[in-house]
Structures are given as structure tokens and as C-alpha cells.
Amino acid sequence: MTSYIIRRILLMILTLFGMSVIIFALLRLVPGNIADILFDSAGFIDPQEKAYLEAELGLDQPLWKQYWDWISGLLTGDLGFSYVSELPAAEELGPRIPITAKLAGLALFFSVLFGLPLGVISAVKQNTWVDYVVRIVSLSGLSLPSFWLGLLILMAFVSYLGFIPIYTNPPETLWEELLLYSIPAAAVGFRASAIIMRLTRSSMLEVMRQDYIRTARSKGASETTINYKHALRNAVLPVTTIIGIEAAFLIGGLIVTETVFNIPGVARFLVEAIQWRDYPIVQNLVMLIAFIVVVVNLIVDLLYAVLDPRIRYS
């Protein structure tokens, strides 16, 4: 097991190195740079001033040097400066990461909280009205874009309650924070919960037909024990994989949800930084996301062994 983890960590380092090269190259392949964009708000481009600006920001250096400066800075904890705000990138990213982390965590929590039990219920009550209702809800989750759902929620709040649950000032208490993030988390988690619900249902249906379930039933085990101890434990393996993948994909949903609910997290910030060609912000943020994805993948793989004792890593 230890040697497996060491191998995976080495692989992670290799993956992150590959990611760093790809994101660095992709950003430079996109037309325009920060100098073009900064001049955009002035309505013209002065080639001489643009050249000064590029030199000021180090964009006139050879690409290998730009890459080395960035990566060596990253390894020593120096993330550079945001081209737009001219503030240290760490100062820009620091306060935003917890916001998105909380939102993503809450969204994932909601999606598992609703997705898993409803999937089990839907499977157990197959072809009853309960199953139909759960399936319709899950289909809605898959087909409603989260930005549209978010806007509908906002419109409903304004029309019926006379207030709008968007972020305008930082929440002061845990309760305020929970209230503020719950609605967008539910909106973005709806899709993930629908996927988890459907996968749990189909996985459960498959397991329920297995011999060992019939054996458990014939031995007189209660339905709750059969469903949750025997069936769910075996059905949950593919669901775990999906939860891991969804955790990585949540960032996509969060971009729109953070925009609609005006939450100043890193997801929306990343898009803006890409539009501004704010290389230090984009590069460091993408590396952070890549790091999270590879770590989550590792955790999911390790969880397999915990959930299914038949799986052994060597």
C-alpha cells in the first residue's frame, strides 16, 4: 500500500508538471496579452507604450525564462503579482479560495445528501410513483442549466419574499454564511445530485438482483439491513467514482453559479483572469485546481480499498 501511494505521488508530480507546461503554453497561444487588454479600456493601442508595458511585466523575455521564473517562484511560494490589480497574486487568491471551497463542499454535501438516499429509495421502490417522481426530479437536474435555475431562484425570492439572496458583503456569522451559500450550493449541486441519484439507482438495481441479496433475504434479514448494509455497500463503488469526478467538475458549475449569485470566489475570478490574460493568476489557479483533482482522484482510489476489502493495492 505504501509503495502504491509513493508511486501515485510521483505520478501526481509528473501530471502537475505536464499541466504546468500545458497551461503556460495555452495561455500564450491565445491571441492578445495583458498589454492589449489594458489598452482596451483606453480605446486605443500605442505600440511604444505597449512595448514598455510588456517589458515592465517581463512579457518580452524568452518563453523558457518566463516559464522558469513562474515555476521557480511557485516552488518557493512566490506566486508573482496580478497584472490587473498590481497586488501580490497570493493576496488576490487567498481570500477567494475558502469561499469557493465552502461553496463546493456544501454543493457536494447536498448532492450526496439527496442523491444517495433518493437513488436507493428509487431502486427499492422501482416502478412505483415514488420511483417516477424521483426520476423526473433527477431528469430535471440533468437538463436544467445551473445558471437558469439560479436565476429562477433569484426571481422567485425577489417576487415572493422581496429580497435577493446574493453576496454583497462578507457574511459575519456562521449562520449568515450557511444561509448565503446554501441556495447557490443547492443550485449547483442539483445536477450532481441527479447524476448520483441515477447512478445509485441503476447500481442498486443491479446489486439487488445478485444471489447474496436473495440469500440475505432468505436468512430473514430486514429490508433496511439488506438495502443499506448489503446492497448499498456494494453499489456505492461506482457512485464513489462519480462523486470524485463530480467534485472535479464542480468548478465548471461554480463559474456560472458564482456569477449569478455574485459570489466572489475563485471560479468566477479564474474566468475573469483568463479574459484579462492575467497570467500569474490563471497559471497558479489552474495549478491549484489540477492539484485538487489529482488529490481527489488519489483519495477516491484509496477509498475503494476501504469500501471493498477485496481490492488490494500493491
Place this chain on the structure above:
Amino acid sequence: MRFLKGARLALAVTVLASTAGAAYAEKAGGILKVYHRGTPPSGSIHEEATTSTNMPFMGVYNNLVLFDQDVAQNSLESIRPELATEWSWDETNTKLTFKLREGVKWHDGEDFRADDVKCTWDRLTGENVSREMRLRKNPRKSWYWNLKGVEINGDYEVTFNLGQPQPSFMAMLASGYSPVYPCHVDSKTMRTAPIGTGPFKFVEMKQNENVTFTKNEDYWNEGYPLLDGIEFTIVRSRSTRVLGFIAGEFDMTFVGDVTPALLRDVNEQAPTAKCDMVATNVSRNLIVNRDAPPFDDPNIRKAMALTIDRNEFVEILTEGLGLVSGAMLPPPPGVWGMPPDVLAEVSGYGDVEANREEARKLMADAGYGPDNRLNVTISTRNIAIYRDPAVILIDHLKEIYIDAELEVIETSNWHATVARKDYQVGMNLTGVGVDDPDVNFFENYACGSQRNYTGYCNEELQKLFVKQSSMTDQEERKKLVWEIDAKLQEDVARPIIFQGVGGTCYQEHVMDFTVPTNSSYNAWRFEDVWLDQ
């Protein structure tokens, strides 16, 4: 003309009424909450050309003179003193001397003096400027073509030396784009944490979150500002921010942010809110790359201008509220533009069918017809306000044997593309900071100007730009301005399609705020705005 006199009278009555009302009812305190459409590019007004910077940051600064914030229409008659207490022209009308207010302090406690004024205009003209003080971008350098230098006469007097008389120089100084900067603060600080003498001190700007300002307790205008502060919350989604305004989360919308369609929602769901749908002085216009064949043929350019049905643009895109115009904003909101009857006589503005018949003849002369259509690419910025008119333009071009396809350019790359002249035909938007011919002509149409995107250069017309600039008789000058404007349209310099409109809304408890009608860039000092709460 009678209308203009009437309008001035109405404005004067409004000013008197608002001043009288304010004397009885003004209340101090409270934070004005405004939503903003996106993070401002910086806090340095001199380096930007966008309301995204002007609206939040104008309150940080003072000008020498300023357009009266209680008068909706900016004009030479509505200029009021600010850091200057009085001013005078010499007998040649080329030396403009300002006596400066004493006892004014910068937000960092330093004294304001005459050398700050000189430093500011040295930065703008690029004269005697160190690297730290140099403006990274200087979009309005062309405004000061006639400025020969600024002289200091003691600590509290300055003289602007001009090459020739230029009455509009005062209009430029009165714009929100002309704040006085401190000599002792470098350009980077002015971008990130600006220091001014204005009614509000900068507190912080968090990207994607907010920009906040607090009351300047040491403000030279005693008793002002009335607000304790202003908070601009950045809300990227237009639907969300307008819903936020309807829900009462914000006291004011961003300037011109409410479209005619959204205005109906606001009126219906927030009936107590006050909204003004006014001209923004931002025109939609056609830019043609006159160096790229076949557009080097003036007849083809002319044919393209002739096929435009401006009223159709106005109807479709602004529900009939936009204004057909030349380069200058027409009355009633504008001071210098051609009125409809004069405009109707300009080539391309009359009967659309007759114009298109003429255009087809020009195309036929150039060798194009129903069986030999010209294929072109129309480039535009990937934003709805650019894309939508471009689509209508494609339809109009079909009428004269031109098949166009739309190329949307990522917004961040638009000016770079235009600067490289890497386009054939473009749909463009042009905002004019001050409703004044000098500003518009020299910035957008003068030979060699950086914002003259098409590179149009007509030496004869250039002489007329200079001539009108020096004219002191406003009525005579206006006639010449109309003549120039008509010629610009006939030359297809940058055919103006229409002037856009935008709605600005504020809650009923926001008092003594006036929505500007002929520029979106000059009305944001917020010094005497107060909240009736």
C-alpha cells in the same frame, strides 16, 4: 433654436428648484450603494476611457472647473469653479489664468498647490515626466494639441498657454476626465490607491467584489459631502444586478445599464424607483479599412454608407428610443449635433430606397451586381451591443450586392485587431467624453489621432477642425460644426448609424442626483447627493 432656449430655461428652473429644495431638506449620513458592471480597469481616470472608472472614482478627485452636477446637459454655460475659484482669458484669448483655492489638502494630508496643476498637464502632454509619473496609457493626449504649456504664478495661480484661442478648452477641463493629480504621487499608486482632493477617499478595490469610498472629513467645501461613503458592488450578471436593484439591495444602478426592455421590468416591479432613459453619447458606427481592396475604392465605401437604414437600427435595437445622428449628438440632448431637418439633407440620411438605388449604381460601376456579389467579412467585438447592430448591417448590405459574414473577435483583442487594421469592415462603438466638437473631431477624426481607427485624414477638413475650435461666436461655430459633420458622413470617415440610449435608475430616497443627458462620463462627483432615509 427656440427649443434650445426653452431647454436652458427649463434646466435653470430645475437647478433653482433643486437648490431651494436642498436648502430645506438635506440630510447627512448613510452609504450610497451602487452596483457596478465589472471591476474598473484602474482608479486612474487619466489612464482610462471608460465609465467603469469614471463613475466610481470621480468622487476621489477635483477638477479646476466642473460641469454643474445639478444640470443634466453639459455645455459651456454649465461650467462651475472647483479647485479654481475664478478664471480669466487674456486679450488674445490664448492665456487662461486660474486662481486656485487655498487650504485644500490631498487625502494624504499634503497641501494642494499650483505645481500639482502643472504636473497633471505635464503628465497629459508627456512633457518633463519621470518614468514613475508617466501615464501608462494616455487616451486623451489628443485633447491637448493646442496646449503649449502650463505656467505657475506663485503657489495659487496657474496659466494655461494655448497656441490659438480655444473656447472648448474650458469644456475639456470641466469634464470628469480632467481631474487634478498630486505631484508627489506616482502613476502606479494613482492606479491602485488613488489620492485626490475630492469629497470621497478611496478605501479599497477588490477585484470582482467591490470598490469602496469613505467621506473626506477634511473636504474643502464645508458641510459636504453629505454621504458617509459610497459602495460600488461589482455584479457581473446583468439579470442579477437589476433584480438586486428591484429588491432594494442597491440605491442606484450603473449608468446606462438598464435597457429599454429591462426598464419595463423595473417600472413594474419597483414602481417607486426613478429611472431616466437618456442618450449615452455612445454611437454605433461603421469602420471600413480604406487600405484593403476593394474598400480603397471610395465609391464602394460610399455605397456601404448609403444602404444603411438608420431608423431600422433604432427601432430594432432601442425600441425607437435611439437617435439618428451625425458625429455630434443631436438636440435635444446634444448641444452641437445637427437637428433632424438639417440631417435629412446629408448624403445617406434621406430616403432609404433612393439611397439604395444610388448605392446599387455605385456598386455596378465598381463591377458588382446580382450575379457578381461582393463577399466581405464584418468584424466586431464579441459583446451583444456590438454584435446586434452588425447582424442588421449584414442584412442591409445584401440590398447592394454585398454578402457579409460576421467575424466576432474576442473582446480583449478588439482594439488590437483594429490597430493592426486586420479587418475589412467593422461594427464599432464610440463614446464621447464631452459633448464638444473639439473633443470628438480631434479624438476620432484628426489625422494621426490614435483613436482615429480608420486612419481617415482630410487635410482640408483638418483645417476646419482648427478653425471651428478657435471660434468664439457659438452660433457661427455651430454652423461650421454642422458643415464638418456633414462632410465627415459624406466622406464615409466613420459613418454614424445611431446614438445609443441607456437607463439609469435610482431609488426614491436618493436625492439631488441628476442623470446626465449628453455624456456618461462627467456626473459622478456625488458631493451633494444625499439619502432621505
